[in-house]
Amino acid sequence: MKTYWDTSAAINAAFSSEVLDRLDSGEHVARLHLLAEFFATMTGRGILLPDATGNLNRMLFTQKECADWLRAFAEKVQFEELTKDEALDALEKAENAGVQGSRIYDYWHALVAEKAKADELITRNTRHFQDLAKNVAWP
Amino acid sequence: MTTLTVDDRHRVTLPKTEPGQVFAYEPDSDGSIKLVPVVTEPAPKRVFARLVKRGGKLIFELPEGYKLDPEAIARAVAEERESRA
Numbered sequence: 001m002k003t004y005w006d007t008s009a010a011i012n013a014a015f016s017s018e019v020l021d022r023l024d025s026g027e028h029v030a031r032l033h034l035l036a037e038f039f040a041t042m043t044g045r046g047i048l049l050p051d052a053t054g055n056l057n058r059m060l061f062t063q064k065e066c067a068d069w070l071r072a073f074a075e076k077v078q079f080e081e082l083t084k085d086e087a088l089d090a091l092e093k094a095e096n097a098g099v100q101g102s103r104i105y106d107y108w109h110a111l112v113a114e115k116a117k118a119d120e121l122i123t124r125n126t127r128h129f130q131d132l133a134k135n136v137a138w139p
Numbered sequence: 140m141t142t143l144t145v146d147d148r149h150r151v152t153l154p155k156t157e158p159g160q161v162f163a164y165e166p167d168s169d170g171s172i173k174l175v176p177v178v179t180e181p182a183p184k185r186v187f188a189r190l191v192k193r194g195g196k197l198i199f200e201l202p203e204g205y206k207l208d209p210e211a212i213a214r215a216v217a218e219e220r221e222s223r224a
Binding site: 006007012046048050051056058102128 | 181189197199203207210213214223
């Protein structure tokens with residue numbers, strides 16, 4: 001079983017033993033871009049979560065702890081990427097695929113998952129991958 | 140009737156207000172002016188999860204009182220991507 005990880009799935013694994021344990025078996029693949037997007041999200045805006053009184057706060061990681069976690073994650077994951085030609089061909093087909101704006105990031109993940117012959121693409125943004133990948137699953 | 144006098148710098152002093160308090164200013168055609176206090180929501184606080192080792196694996200623990208919402212993860216990543224679009 002080969003699993004492709006989207007950034008949201010990796011963030012989920014950073015908080016959840018159940019999701020993290022998925023790395024113990026099978027093959028795992030992601031893009032290097034995941035490392036940057038994970039770091040940008042978790043040391044920048046963070047995740048909006050309510051505290052005990054219902055106030056929304058931004059849950060963040062320190063840069064060092066974020067880097068430490070990503071190092072451990074990366075040890076269990078292979079990294080795959082499109083070639084320059086594959087990327088340019090994909091951009092040429094973007095209009096027909098209904099891809100514009102920030103949807104390019106999901107499109108790119110879907111293409112790399114396909115290239116890696118992943119059995120499933122795990123993400124917390126399943127809706128965003130509609131029409132881009134058929135094997136999308138929750139982490 | 141309470142009257143308010145505009146000073147030489149076009150300022151009036153509103154009773155029972157706090158410095159920095161914000162009002163919506165709504166002048167009417169009859170010459171009256173309505174001031175409505177604008178209530179602003181407090182900005183979200185920055186809270187840090189803590190990296191711990193559990194069962195030989197690194198994992199982040201949420202501070203007490205917080206519960207993980209998977210939808211919030213999806214929104215955070217989408218927001219990050221939108222910010223780059």
